[in-house]
Amino acid sequence: MTTDKAVSGREGGRSLKTRVKTARKRSMSSALWLGRQLNDPYVARARTEGYRSRAAFKLLEIDEQYKMLRPGQRIVDLGAAPGGWSQVAAQRIGATAGPGKVVAIDLLAMEAVPGVEFAVMDFNDATAVPRIAAMMGGRADGVLSDMAANATGHKRTDHLRIMGLVELAFEFTRGILAPRGFFLAKVLQGGTEGDLLASLKRDFSAVRHVKPKASRADSSELYVLATGFRGTPLPAPDGTRSAGETGSADGASVAG
Ligand SMILES: C[S@@+](CC[C@H](N)C(=O)[O-])C[C@H]1O[C@@H](n2cnc3c(N)ncnc32)[C@H](O)[C@@H]1O
DSSP, X not given: OEEEXXXXXXXXXXXXXXXXXXXTTSOHXXXXXXXXXXXXXXXXXXXXXXXXXXXXXXXXXXHHHHOOOOTTOEEEEESOTTOHHHHHHHHHHTTTTSSOEEEEEESSOOOOOTTEEEXXXXXXXXXXXXXXXXXXXXXXXXXXXXXXOOOOSOHHXXXXXXXXXXXXXXXXXXXXXXXXXXXXXXXXXXXXXXXXXXXHHHHEEEEEEEOOTTSOTTSOEEEEEEEEEXXXXXXXXXXXXXXXXXXXXXXXXXXX
């Protein structure tokens, strides 16, 4: 890799911009990615403020606006590595000093974060809900999902893959969330639609889409925030679920 410093001529001031030369073996897309990383103010802030990822600022911003994270809560962080969201959640709920707890999982290993209990796990695993509930000591007050499937570069395929992840994360959440809890998940532009949006609206008192400033403007990424979980609906006799019916959702009985 070769980098050089170039002064970008801006009216009223000069700013140093790092430019990345495309080495013969480096593809244009990875050179673009590296150039963007080197010039990204959130990447620089993450480094100086001790966050593991620039993504930490997205959660900080969303929480600043909607105040979902509160001292003493139990929070699940799905797809947590390298740990930026876990760091923010642990700070906001006071996990190192008080009774709050963050349980984080990922397919990849992650370095320990103070106040966070971590396990390498696929949230789709049949045992994920009971295992996480056991780690937490009951139901969660909030489920965070910044999960992303590996991009294929094919827009439609990537959209379907991420929306599939969100639907599964929502099913997971229904199994573990305490009444009045919240669910925050990464979706794509256009947000949640159709059946998923209808299900979210049925199970939560408020559903909104949020695009934090820290989320790159040229990215189709968006977040859905659903608050005020109504509790796990009981199945109707014909197997469907009907709005307003709520089952026992206390910490003692976590559905698998
Ligand atoms: C964008 S990263 C999360 C960044 C994190 N929020 C942060 O601030 O550091 C998405 C993560 O989701 C994880 N992931 C994807 N599918 C998963 C699954 N089925 N179960 C658990 N983790 C998964 C990936 O391994 C990846 O580490």
